[in-house]
Amino acid sequence: EQIIIATNNAGKLCEFQKLFAPKHIKVTSLKDYPQLGKIAETGMTFEENATLKASAVSKQTNIPVLADDSGLEVDALNGRPGIFSARYAGDHDDAANNAKLLSELAGIPLEKRTATFHTTLVLMKPDESKLVVNGELRGQILAVPRGNNGFGYDPLFLVPEKQKSLAEMTSEEKNEISHRGRASQKLLKVFDEWW
Ligand code: ITT
Secondary structure, three states: OEEEEOOOOHHHHHHHHHHHHHHOOEEEEHHHOOOOOOOOOOOOOHHHHHHHHHHHHHHHHOOOEEEEEEEEEEHHHOOOEHHHHHHOOOOOOHHHHHHHHHHHOOOOOHHHOEEEEEEEEEEEOOOOOEEEEEEEEEEEEOOOOOOOOOOOOHHHEEEOOOOEEHHHOOHHHHHHHOHHHHHHHHHHHHHHHHO
16 A cells, blocks of 8 residues: 655655554655656645645546645734745745744744644545645744754744754654644544545
């Protein structure tokens, strides 16, 4: 059995490989299918964008697909960058995105820098039937990055209960509590029945 993770993001793929390891399903990703074209994320919600990615890939490959659309919703920025998190400061440039986030929040104290990390997962079969799950993690945006693990906004995202940024956690620690980890746990619970 096989599943394609419809992502070009190496950090996401790495987390899914660990989360799916107990299932003994072969996990591939878009880098194994270089012939597939770029997918335009034109939706206005996480679910729309995850569905666009999943259906584009499952139609062309005839293999079940898991797509992840995620984003960071910062309360002091009225929920921005949200679905635009990957393109906040340009095109998929983590360093530029983090710099922009820091400058938008300059001068705001930590207790007012609350934020939610959101993930929507869409698991889709080639007949386009789909399973949708969501996961969220609340935290605070640091003024100075901490840690070297993870990817994307992880060095700026403090998990108050742990007093650690996501980039200071191992992938196991992060997967246990993260938006993506929580959504994946929900998915894995119903996976066998749905599959
Ligand atoms: P794919 O669409 O190919 O999956 P992407 O990076 O474009 O990859 P999204 O459209 O879902 O993914 O954008 C999510 C953005 O949020 C992107 O900038 C990520 O780096 C960031 N992000 C998502 N999950 C994250 C996590 O667990 N930790 C830190 N940053 C994360």
